[in-house]
Amino acid sequence: ELKVEQNPLFLSMQEGKNYTIYCNYSTTSDRLYWYRQDPGKSLESLFVLLSNGAVKQEGRLMASLDTKARLSTLHITAAVHDLSATYFCAVDPNNAGNMLTFGGGTRLMVKP
C-alpha cells in the first residue's frame, strides 16, 4: 500500500522566515504534485514534478523531487501572510495522472 507522509503537519512561522515542507512516499514514482487549499476552498495546483531532479519555482515557493530518495520538498522563502494555507503533496504511482495518493497535508500559518 502506497503511503505518502508529509511533515510537519502544522507549521506556524513568522513573516520573512524560510522553511521547508517534506513529502516522503513509499513506492516508486516519477510524478509528484503539490496543491494548495485555502480554508473552505478547493484545491489549486501549484507544481507538477515529472522527473528525478525536477525543480519548479513560483514566487516564494520552490518544489523539488528526488525520486531515488522518494522525497519531495516545498521550500518557502521569506514567508508572507498570503501563503497561509494547507499544502498537499500527491503521488502518481502509475505515472498516468489518475490514481493520485495524497499526503495528509501541512497547515501553514504565517504570522505578521
Next chain:
Amino acid sequence: DADVTQTPRNRITKTGKRIMLECSQTKGHDRMYWYRQDPGLGLRLIYYSFDVKDINKGEISDGYSVSRQAQAKFSLSLESAIPNQTALYFCATSDGRPTQYFGPGTRLTVL
C-alpha cells in the same frame, strides 16, 4: 463562471437515505474524478472515469456508486448513507495531462 461546479454545496441527510452529488464541467476534459476529504486528512480517490463508457474504482469505492451521464457530467451516489460518510467531497477533471482541476466541494453531513 467556474469551470468545475458541484451541487449541492452543502447537504445534511439522515442515515439510510439515498444521496446524489453532481459534478459538471465546461473544460471539455474527458477524465473526471470523485474524491473524499476527511478533517485533517488528504484526499482519497473514490471513483474515476476516463470517458462516458469507462468507470473505475478508486481507493475507497465501497458504499458509493457513480454515473457518467455525459462527457461533462459525473455523479456520485450514496445508496444508503451512513454517518462515517460525513466528509467533504470533491470532483476533479483532467485532459490526460498531469494536472487535475478541482471543483469547490460538497460538504455532506449524515446524521
